[in-house]
Amino acid sequence: MFNLDKxxxxxxxxxxxxxxxxxxxxxxxxxHLRDEIEQQTxxxxxxxxxxxxxxxxIGQAHVVQNEFKKVEERMGSRDCKLLKTLxxxxxxxxxxxxxxxVLFKTGFVIKIMLGMGLGFExxxxxxxxxxxxxxxxxxxxxxxxYVIVWNLILGALLTTPEIVTQVITAVALQALYEVxxxxxxxxxxxxxxxxxx
Amino acid sequence: xxxxxxxxxxxxPVILSLLSGGESYGYALIQEVKRLSxxxxxxxxxxxxxxxxxxxxEGWIASRxxxxxxxxxxxxxxxxxxxxxxxxxxxxxxxxxxxxFKQLWKEQYV
Numbered sequence: 001m002f003n004l005d006k007x008x009x010x011x012x013x014x015x016x017x018x019x020x021x022x023x024x025x026x027x028x029x030x031x032h033l034r035d036e037i038e039q040q041t042x043x044x045x046x047x048x049x050x051x052x053x054x055x056x057x058i059g060q061a062h063v064v065q066n067e068f069k070k071v072e073e074r075m076g077s078r079d080c081k082l083l084k085t086l087x088x089x090x091x092x093x094x095x096x097x098x099x100x101x102v103l104f105k106t107g108f109v110i111k112i113m114l115g116m117g118l119g120f121e122x123x124x125x126x127x128x129x130x131x132x133x134x135x136x137x138x139x140x141x142x143x144x145x146y147v148i149v150w151n152l153i154l155g156a157l158l159t160t161p162e163i164v165t166q167v168i169t170a171v172a173l174q175a176l177y178e179v180x181x182x183x184x185x186x187x188x189x190x191x192x193x194x195x196x197x
Numbered sequence: 198x199x200x201x202x203x204x205x206x207x208x209x210p211v212i213l214s215l216l217s218g219g220e221s222y223g224y225a226l227i228q229e230v231k232r233l234s235x236x237x238x239x240x241x242x243x244x245x246x247x248x249x250x251x252x253x254x255e256g257w258i259a260s261r262x263x264x265x266x267x268x269x270x271x272x273x274x275x276x277x278x279x280x281x282x283x284x285x286x287x288x289x290x291x292x293x294x295x296x297x298f299k300q301l302w303k304e305q306y307v
Contacts (some may be wrong), residue, residue: 028223028272030245035224036242038267059243067247074251 002048008033011055018061025068033058085131087125094118098157108159115158126180130187137188140181147177154159199238207238208248210291213276213284216258220275223249249274257283 008030020026035052041049058064097114127136148170155170199207215226221288223245231236252258257280276284 032224058241059241064243071251
């Protein structure tokens with residue numbers, strides 16, 4: 001004897017195996033399936049036949065999953081845009097802070113605190129950009145020479161106008177940059193390995 | 198039967214147009230298209246949901262869980278303001294295309 005609920009449970013399992021993980025689409029698909037079966041049985045088909053045609057019409061699990069994946073990818077690209085805006089906002093805030101500091105000749109302690117805070121934020125921003133695909137190891141390396149100049153300028157602005165502290169700050173910032181680049185390199189290698197296997 | 202490419206291109210504007218007449222759900226949308234096209238447009242049933250979800254992400258349509266007459270749960274979709282704008286944009290394009298065909302084929306078929 002054909003058991004509809006059992007058959008639907010089995011179909012759900014197959015869809016899950018194909019990768020439709022989020023419960024909402026699957027639930028929606030199941031409701032659709034039940035609607036279709038109901039309609040078919042009304043027009044005279046047996047439940048077994050109705051179930052067979054219904055799952056055929058809904059499409060193969062991996063094909064449907066592919067379509068859902070495309071939706072997720074698009075969402076991903078939107079997240080990336082959000083990240084870009086975030087970076088732009090962050091950098092303009094930094095520039096604004098700098099301008100204020102220069103104008104009002106802020107004290108050394110405030111400056112160094114702000115400098116360290118922003119400096120240690122740098123790897124987070126950089127690696128977020130790497131993850132979202134805006135930057136990669138190669139780009140980070142090619143940007144290095146500009147970053148060195150920029151770090152020296154930052155060093156001058158963030159510390160007392162004296163060469164030793166300037167260089168120390170610049171070196172610290174550069175080290176953070178190098179660490180970020182190294183992590184990006186490591187991620188890429190991992191990804192390549194995963195793709196090969 | 199319509200070609201795959203044409204089905205893919207027309208799905209969004211068709212759904213938007215259907216929803217502009219009031220909220221609806223996946224199964225009903227498919228049935229409606231089938232009826233309107235004289236059974237010539239048959240979407241693979243599973244394919245409408247990814248499209249609906251994409252349009253929801255896009256901010257064109259909104260969804261809510263409701264209850265159907267038979268007591269079952271059901272996800273209803275309705276058109277949002279951005280969706281109306283999108284429909285208007287796509288409509289213009291389709292009207293242009295169909296206008297061209299109308300003029301080109303007038304002599305041959307009338």
